Amino acid sequence: MDKIKRYTPPSTDPWLPLQEFTQARIALGRTGSSLPTEQLLHFNMAHAHARDAVYAELAVDKLTDDLKVFELVILQVKSMSANRAQYLQRPDLGRLLHPTSAEILTPYGEHPADISIIIADGLSASGINHHTAPLLNKLIPLLQAQGLVIGPICLAEQARVALADHIGHALQAKLTIILIGERPGLSAADSVGSYLTYAPRPGLTDDARNCVSNIRPGGLSYKMGAQKISYLVQQAFSRQLSGVGLKDEEGLIER
Amino acid sequence: MGYQHTVRHHTYKFADLKILLAKATPYRSGDALAGVAAQSAEERVSAQMALANVPLKNFLNEAVIPYEDDEITRLIMDGHSAAALYPISHFTVGELRDWLLSEQTDGPTLEKLTNGFTPEMLAAVSKLMRNQDLIAVAKKREVVTRFRNTIGLKGRLATRLQPNHPTDDPKGIAASMIDGLLYGSGDAVIGVNPATDNAGTIANILNLIDEVRQRFEIPTQSCVLSHITTTLDLVNRKAPVDLCFQSIGGTEKTNTSFGVNLSLIAEAYEATLALDRGTIGNNVMYFETGQGSSLSANAHHGVDQQTCEVRAYALARKFKPMLVNTVVGFIGPEYLYDGKQIIRAALEDHFCGKLMGLPMGVDACYTNHAEADQDDMDNLTTLLGVAGCNFIICVPGADDIMLNYQSASFHDALYLRQTLGLRPAPEFEAWLMRQGITDEHGQLSALKQKEIWQNFDRLWIK
Numbered sequence: 001m002d003k004i005k006r007y008t009p010p011s012t013d014p015w016l017p018l019q020e021f022t023q024a025r026i027a028l029g030r031t032g033s034s035l036p037t038e039q040l041l042h043f044n045m046a047h048a049h050a051r052d053a054v055y056a057e058l059a060v061d062k063l064t065d066d067l068k069v070f071e072l073v074i075l076q077v078k079s080m081s082a083n084r085a086q087y088l089q090r091p092d093l094g095r096l097l098h099p100t101s102a103e104i105l106t107p108y109g110e111h112p113a114d115i116s117i118i119i120a121d122g123l124s125a126s127g128i129n130h131h132t133a134p135l136l137n138k139l140i141p142l143l144q145a146q147g148l149v150i151g152p153i154c155l156a157e158q159a160r161v162a163l164a165d166h167i168g169h170a171l172q173a174k175l176t177i178i179l180i181g182e183r184p185g186l187s188a189a190d191s192v193g194s195y196l197t198y199a200p201r202p203g204l205t206d207d208a209r210n211c212v213s214n215i216r217p218g219g220l221s222y223k224m225g226a227q228k229i230s231y232l233v234q235q236a237f238s239r240q241l242s243g244v245g246l247k248d249e250e251g252l253i254e255r
Numbered sequence: 256m257g258y259q260h261t262v263r264h265h266t267y268k269f270a271d272l273k274i275l276l277a278k279a280t281p282y283r284s285g286d287a288l289a290g291v292a293a294q295s296a297e298e299r300v301s302a303q304m305a306l307a308n309v310p311l312k313n314f315l316n317e318a319v320i321p322y323e324d325d326e327i328t329r330l331i332m333d334g335h336s337a338a339a340l341y342p343i344s345h346f347t348v349g350e351l352r353d354w355l356l357s358e359q360t361d362g363p364t365l366e367k368l369t370n371g372f373t374p375e376m377l378a379a380v381s382k383l384m385r386n387q388d389l390i391a392v393a394k395k396r397e398v399v400t401r402f403r404n405t406i407g408l409k410g411r412l413a414t415r416l417q418p419n420h421p422t423d424d425p426k427g428i429a430a431s432m433i434d435g436l437l438y439g440s441g442d443a444v445i446g447v448n449p450a451t452d453n454a455g456t457i458a459n460i461l462n463l464i465d466e467v468r469q470r471f472e473i474p475t476q477s478c479v480l481s482h483i484t485t486t487l488d489l490v491n492r493k494a495p496v497d498l499c500f501q502s503i504g505g506t507e508k509t510n511t512s513f514g515v516n517l518s519l520i521a522e523a524y525e526a527t528l529a530l531d532r533g534t535i536g537n538n539v540m541y542f543e544t545g546q547g548s549s550l551s552a553n554a555h556h557g558v559d560q561q562t563c564e565v566r567a568y569a570l571a572r573k574f575k576p577m578l579v580n581t582v583v584g585f586i587g588p589e590y591l592y593d594g595k596q597i598i599r600a601a602l603e604d605h606f607c608g609k610l611m612g613l614p615m616g617v618d619a620c621y622t623n624h625a626e627a628d629q630d631d632m633d634n635l636t637t638l639l640g641v642a643g644c645n646f647i648i649c650v651p652g653a654d655d656i657m658l659n660y661q662s663a664s665f666h667d668a669l670y671l672r673q674t675l676g677l678r679p680a681p682e683f684e685a686w687l688m689r690q691g692i693t694d695e696h697g698q699l700s701a702l703k704q705k706e707i708w709q710n711f712d713r714l715w716i717k
Contacts, residue, residue, distance in 0.1 A: 013434075013437070013704065013708075014704055014708045015430075015433060015434065015437065015708045015711070018430035018433060018434065019430070021424065021426040021427045021429070021430040022420055022426075022427035022428075022430045022431055022656070023421075023656050024418070024419075024420070024427070024430070024431045024434075024650070024651040024652070024654070024656050025651045025652020025653070025654050025664075026430055026431055026434035026651045026652070027434060028651075028652055028666070030669075030699070032673070033666055033669035033670045033672075033673050033699075035652075035666055039652070043629075043652065043653070043654070046654075047623070047628060047629075047661075050623035051623065053623075054624050088588045088589065088592070088624055089284045089287070089288065089589055089592055090288060090589065091288075091589050092288070123624050183622065183623065183624055183659065184623045184624075185623065185656070185660075186623070186654045186656075186659075186661065187654070187656055
């Protein structure tokens with residue numbers, strides 16, 4: 001048999017110009033009915049980033065170092081979830097504070113602060129490891145300018161959003177802000193979400209929170225994210241509530 | 256009434272049918288999360304052995320959620336046809352499995368039994384079946400629906416073209432839609448999940464799809480998957496609504512959490528029907544379901560997630576839907592942990608849906624925190640193709656940039672059609688050939704693609 005000529009299918013289709021209008025994976029080309037090798041591997045890499053993000057760990061040492069500049073107490077806490085596999089299958093455990101962590105927090109509750117900031121791995125520690133310091137660099141000055149006292153910063157592992165209720169309650173904080181890694185997508189595996197809750201206590205549900213999501217370069221910028229959070233904090237303190245009651249005005253700071 | 260099974264001198268007791276069904280369910284994370292799963296492999300098989308001996312008649316006397324508490328239970332019990340069940344009413348669950356698989360049991364026979372089956376009977380028998388069994392029996396049962404084309408015929412596999420965009424940008428949606436059409440997708444429906452539930456935005460998307468459909472005379476239907484109250488509003492304003500969509504669950508409380516109930520769905524059904532937009536049929540509803548939704552809404556009453564799922568099909572079939580699909584892997588690993596659990600659940604849903612008489616499709620999908628990948632989806636879509644699934648969901652490059660999950664791609668649908676010898680809906684297939692998108696063998700016509708695109712391009716410039 002003679003040598004077979006190489007076949008390199010075009011990794012594109014004639015309607016490639018439509019890519020101008022969407023990030024969707026259009027005009028990928030094909031070989032037979034399958035993806036060309038180049039496109040297949042692009043996809044695999046995006047999924048690899050997402051998978052690595054889900055299994056990434058909170059970089060406690062690096063974050064502790066990064067956050068020194070704020071001269072705040074930094075505490076390390078964890079949920080009742082023992083590992084990632086359990087975290088993924090039992091979200092309820094990720095919402096409960098481990099007793100040893102409760103012991104660490106309780107003494108600080110004797111001198112309550114206005115705000116407790118919680119840095120949580122969630123579903124993408126990658127996002128948190130990258131974006132926490134630059135985001136807090138913008139956010140903390142805005143909060144301090146409101147005259148608010150910020151309590152210890154908690155680094156929380158295997159954490160779900162509602163873990164902040166237990167932490168805030170133990171610290172007797174008036175409000176919690178939790179920065180948490182969002183579920184990775186193929187286009188972005190490092191988005192940070194921020195939820196704030198006024199009068200945190202165990203048993204609250206999502207309608208008691210306000211959310212600012214997709215914080216990352218290429219999504220909502222650090223500056224915009226910090227402004228949104230700061231605005232919501234201000235509103236929460238002035239109206240002494242958070243959640244659905246604040247929701248309507250979120251749009252006001254879009255401009 | 257209790258059930259039990261003894262093995263190696265140990266007697267496992269199951270206090271009622273609800274507990275027995277849950278313990279007999281092949282393992283999945285959601286039932287463990289709910290605390291209703293069997294505690295050991297032995298207990299699970301013991302429950303299956305006990306379940307195999309339960310007479311079908313018991314299912315008519317023992318509701319898993321009380322009649323007084325739940326309108327889905329009332330729908331199931333009040334809508335049950337004793338006459339339809341009569342030929343097999345003396346069977347046990349185990350005997351039902353044997354009979355379903357036997358050569359003598361064919362599609363037309365199963366069709367006659369449709370209104371005799373309750374969701375719980377089918378959930379029960381599915382728990383005794385292997386993946387192979389679920390495929391073999393589902394393949395017998397053809398469920399055909401019509402609107403502007405015919406979906407569900409044997410030897411056909413349709414696709415929902417899902418051109419979502421994170422900000423509902425019309426040009427972004429149109430770009431993905433054109434990509435899908437040029438890859439031969441879109442016969443089940445061109446269906447967009449909107450990012451907002453704003454009626455004006457949704458009307459714009461409906462008008463966009465309708466314009467493309469009319470301009471190119473595409474024999475298909477469109478849908479924007481907004482909340483049913485929004486759709487009802489648009490129907491009343493005479494927007495071009497082909498199919499009326501709603502997510503539904505298998506308990507009244509689940510549906511309350513979705514903001515719907517039977518009478519609201521009935522109202523939307525009647526209103527959509529009255530638009531009379533179908534050309535060859537009047538199946539106007541589109542429902543999505545998925546195991547785990549009741550647990551997620553804290554509305555499961557201790558019933559296992561698969562039984563809850565099949566109960567949703569009782570609601571769906573009341574409204575003669577054009578399309579129903581389970582969004583099987585979307586809900587996350589706390590309900591279906593990995594590829595194995597997702598694949599099994601999809602085959603169960605497809606089997607139970609078909610025997611309930613539904614035009615069952617599947618969104619073969621997963622999120623990035625599930626232990627699954629494209630290989631798992633290849634396995635699943637291939638199995639679904641073999642099982643005679645009515646349609647699958649397709650998004651550009653398998654990546655939904657709005658909902659942030661992976662489903663099948665237009666390429667995947669081509670692979671299935673080519674490999675398994677499946678064809679699009681007949682009217683759509685003829686259109687693809689007329690346009691020159693595919694040839695008479697169903698192959699994409701590479702040479703003509705540029706020319707066809709230029710045809711679409713004119714639409715674009717306008």
